[in-house]
Amino acid sequence: MSTGPRTPEPDAAHPAVRMKGRASGQGRVYQAGGDMRLFTLAVPPSIRTPVLVALVLALLVGGGWVLVKWVRPLFAPAYKTQFLIDSSLASGGPAAVADSLRTAVGNAADDDALALRSFGGECGVSENTRQLVGFGTGNREEISQAAGEVRWGGRPTLVRGVVEAVDDFSKRLAWGAGQHGTRVNRIIVVTRHGTDACEQDPAVVQREIHDRLESAGLKVDFKVIGYQVPEAERERLRQISAGIRGDAPVFAADPARLTAALEWFTNTQPVLQEARKVTDVLNAAVGQVEAARAAIEDGRLDFADDQLDRAGAADIGAALEALKHRATTPQARDIHRKARRLYSQQRRVVQSGRDLLEASRDGRSRDGEFAAYRAAVVTYNQQADALKRALDALRATAPGG
Known part of the structure; x- marks a missing residue:
């Protein structure tokens, strides 16, 4: 029985990830995949180092592109x-x-x-x-x-x-x-x-x-x-x-007016801008639901379905998140709460429109669904008016020219 060192057995679980080399008149031959021989590459000694450097640079450049394109924007x-x-x-x-x-x-x-x-x-x-x-x-x-x-x-x-x-x-x-x-x-x-x-x-x-x-x-x-x-x-x-x-x-x-002006431009005006983005998107989406409701009445169910899809895809996530981060004063926090509630109510309006469409497709009476839709719209309008009043009150604090 031999007591010398033994050659490690091949890893049968991972046959495709081994690399092995052998001497060649053309330089060293690199074979990927072990016995599977996925490919064989002959690299002459004269260009071996430049090739390796180029590979390393390609990896670095590729990684750098990923950082700049995808990771860096997250910050x-x-x-x-x-x-x-x-x-x-x-x-x-x-x-x-x-x-x-x-x-x-x-x-x-x-x-x-x-x-x-x-x-x-x-x-x-x-x-x-x-x-x-x-x-x-x-x-x-x-x-x-x-x-x-x-x-x-x-x-x-x-x-x-x-x-x-x-x-x-x-x-x-x-x-x-x-x-x-x-x-x-x-x-x-x-x-x-x-x-x-x-x-x-x-x-x-x-x-x-x-x-x-x-x-x-x-x-x-x-x-x-x-x-x-x-x-x-x-x-x-x-x-x-x-x-x-x-x-x-x-x-x-005077100093008081200077403080008010700096506060307005730094913090208050951005709150109004982000809140306006929220209301513009949500109001447009509710308008699409109303267009779907009218189309259902006319029997144009495919058009109604398209309008409801558009209304349901309304995305105010970025604006709501920005508004949340900017809510550093009691007025701003109140506006953020109202905007968040309005968004939730808009989702209910969309769902009630969906229920109305499904009742029409099933040939059922739409009375119950229509009543629920009208109630959802009335609540939405009430909440939209409340948010508008809060925004008007904040806008009234703008410094004069």
């Missing part, structure tokens, strides 16, 4: 916001801006990607605008602290600050911080001045901003707040805002 923020504040403020301004910013940031959604940039300094100097905090989620404390440590002074360099803030959105960093917002990208500007100390040609600035947005392939919303801007400079600020394709500026005369 993308819904809302991406950069605050751009005027650091050339006169006395009395810095504390108010920092306090208002802390309030707005403190109420922001947890998954918002936030950043902070300041502008103010001397013309032609790169330091006349600085990104104080880069984009990221969970950085509210960092932004609040940075706002209180801003170096105040210098001349207003608003336009250069806007240009660089736009450029910040085009920078491709890791994971969510470097991605565009899936729902909104925005720059919220707080300025004490209606003029720019360095840029006098708005057309040049407009082209530069447009080119940068085009190259980045994204849309950015601009919100401009003029804090204690002199009356003589307000028209110029309106022109600058229009030039960067922003909304008309909101002017705040």
